[in-house]
Amino acid sequence: MRAFISLDLEGLPYIVSREHLFVKGALYGEARKIATEVVKTAAEALHEKGFDEVIVADSHGPMVNILPEAMPEYVELVRGFPRPTSMVAFARGSDAALFLGYHAKAGTNRATFDHTYSGASIDRLEINGVEVSEFLLNAYLLGSWGIPVILVGGDRRLIETDVREFTPWAVGVPFKESPSRYAAKSPAMTKIKSMIREGVSRAVGRLEGGEARPLTAEEPVRVKVRFLRSDMADAAELLPFINRIDGKTVEFEAKTVEEAYRVFELLTLAAAGVSAVVTR
Ligand SMILES: [Zn+2]
Incomplete structure (x- = not known):
């Protein structure tokens, strides 16, 4: 079985400053370590649950955030921007998808770095009349390829909104609770890792039980x-x-x-x- 992971930064634990988000940011090194720990923990948990291949799409900014040397042998890492189908590149053919470090859509209150796809250009995006987060946009594309989303780890407000409403079968792992756009409270990293392992276990259980399904959008x-x-x-x-x-x-x-x-x-x-x- 093959799992696909798309990783963003803004919904990861402890990421609260713009200095975390850019290659030359003063806290970028810290952000890279957090991203790498989170992805590695999820990949290891998936491998233990029987996934022999894990595709990881590094999907924030220049898309070179994860430290490659930390990836286990069964992981293939997708890096670099721009690229076709951006945050879900190379997902086709996977049996299940996980989103890690995801955040709420533009205009959401009490959500760290709320934005949709590009904070520099997009104020609002609608698909078939529904205002979407980038999570939802990506979930629709994966759904059109027959791939169900089984777990979303990220900002609590994303999990409470789009994840609950549109993919209720997906396990939500709240990495942070945000009182404002540039602040958040998160559990210790040891706790985050146990939440990810437990979440993956539940998500794979739901997948095997037939509860998870691809999210489809009406076409055209x-x-x-x-x-x-x-x-x-x-x-x-x-x-x-x-x-x-x-x-x-x-x-x-x-x-x-x-x-x-x-x-x-x-x-x-x-x-x-x-x-x-x-x-x-
Ligand atoms: Zn991002």
């Missing part, structure tokens, strides 16, 4: 994107199939979830390009 897919600025919507509108709704909002229809995801990726890259051009 309607996608609505509200950017932070109108120049980003100006760039998006250059694509002939994109409709402009208002200054900051565009919408489009895609044949499949994967097509929707790929176009959305392109729009965020275009928004980053516009930002680079206008601030030069």
Whole structure:
């Protein structure tokens, strides 16, 4: 059996400062160690439960956060950004997926680093009329490939909202409780590790019991994107199939979830390009 893990940073325990999030940040070394410990613990627990292959997609920022030398032999590590199907690259063919270090969607209160996919460009993302977190976006794409999400470890507010509502079969492991955007309370790392091991055990039990199922979205897919600025919507509108709704909002229809995801990726890259051009 093959398991897939997508790792983000903002929902990991102890990650509260912007200095944790960037390669040149003063606390980036600490963040890398935390990310590596969490992923390694989950991979080991999955291996003990019978998964002989674990694909880990390092999925935050430049996507080179995990320390490769710490990975066990049965892990394959996906690194680097940008890449097609970004946070779920190389998931196809897996039997189950886990999200670690995930955070709540943009605009959520009491949630560390609330944002959706790109804090620099995206204010709101809707799939078929539902406002989604990046967790939910990724879960829909995995679902379209037949892969169920079995565990989500991250910010408590994400687990209480999108995970509970859309993938109630997934085990939630709350790594942090946030009183505000830049603060959180987390258990000790030894406790976090036992929570992950216990969570993986329960999640695999539910998978084997047939409770976990792929999350599906109706196709064709309607996608609505509200950017932070109108120049980003100006760039998006250059694509002939994109409709402009208002200054900051565009919408489009895609044949499949994967097509929707790929176009959305392109729009965020275009928004980053516009930002680079206008601030030069
Ligand atoms: Zn991130």
